Amino acid sequence: MSILEFKSISKIFGGGKPSAEEKKALYNEALLMTLARATSADTDIQSVEIEAARKIIKEQTGEDISAANIRVAAKSSIFESQPLEKYLAGVASKLDTDDRVRIVDSLTKVLKSDVRVTQFEADFFDMVAKAMNVTPSQTAGLLLHD
Template identity: 40%
Template sequence: MIQSSLTSILSLFQSGAQQSQDDVFNEATLMILSRATSEDSNIHKVEVQTVQDLVRETTGEEITSRDVRVAANSRLYEEAPLDRYLASASRALSYDQRLQIMNALVRVIKSDQRVTNREVAFFNNVAGAFRITPADVLGLRPQD
């Protein structure tokens, strides 16, 4: 079960302790998608529902709207900048897992039919920390 307290990511970041790749993936998915809902300073109901649907689709886990709101506003972000957590999580995740999260993030950002500069900056920050390029997200891979 995904912890909205994000304990696996926090433990990975604070102590470097080995965590289950599935736990890190599940919590990173929840953390990033939830955080995207608050980037434009206005959490829309459709964004929360989209996060719930995508977390279920991506991880197989059920979460509540409360889980989304808790993860979006976690005290975790007071301890260190988000990009430091992302860098720690990135090292524990496979390329395919990072790409899955990025594709889900696009869907969350577009879910309220309005994309803000802050959401674009958030997307770029996550992509940079995950070492994912726009070409990766678009599925553009050379056939050499």
């Protein structure tokens, strides 16, 4: 099953606690969904942003997603039924803190990849961090360990 289908994310709204395998699939799909949407956050899609997203997705999931599929995922019909923020909030409740922070950290790398960050991109970042329930201290790398 390809992470491009977003099947795990669609399933989480049915409730229940995901298995370890389902959590991994959720993480992979949330990462793709977030980074793909980030490439078009300011409507000025830069190839360097797409390549940064591809590289991060490959490193973290093992999936080699083409630039064309990143563009398709950014405009996925899944967002016609609910906004990205709603999906991410649902996913956040199922993922560990470390996974949520990794998604937000990966988002930072994509947004900074073209050197300039627009207000639209900053707003997108804030929305994702809030939806993923990631605090400012966590985004700064100040992870507390028990």
